[in-house]
Amino acid sequence: MLKDISSYDGIYLACGTTDLRHSVDGLGIIIKQQFKMDVFGNYLFLFCNRRRNRLKGLCWDKNGFILYYKRLDGEGARFKWPNDPNDVRNISLNQLELLMNGLSIDPPKGFEEIKARDFC
Incomplete structure (x- = not known):
């Protein structure tokens, strides 16, 4: 049976691109060797x-x-x-929902701090 998504200890994104011709073994090697993480842990790993x-x-x-x-x-x-x-990023359930709905998981950038300047 499929696990409830909220039961995972972490949801991790493999940032950048991944060759999705990899199946279980190839993705497991990426998790273990590139990201130094436990593929047998209670985690969901996502690749794009x-x-x-x-x-x-x-x-x-x-x-x-x-x-x-x-x-x-x-x-x-x-x-x-x-x-x-x-990079591998740990994301929340809320961020996963944003991602699945086509939205960015990164908050939009607002105005930068404005510093006083000299007037001529």
Whole structure:
């Protein structure tokens, strides 16, 4: 049976792009070697392709791996995925919902601090 998403100890994004031809073993190697994390932990790991329209999720479930796959269809449908290829980010359930709805998980940037300047 599939796990309740709120039961995971962490939800991790593999930022940047991932070759989604990798299946369970290939994604597990990325988790273990590149991110130095435990693939058998109670975590959901998410990966996105270069075109940002496909997503794979991998998690361990007591006696085997679960591999999730989502493909967006429609003109211009893209995930707002973080770009840093060497980064893995722990996100919240709320951020995952934003991501699945096509929104950015990063808050928008507001005005920068304005400093007093000399008038000529």
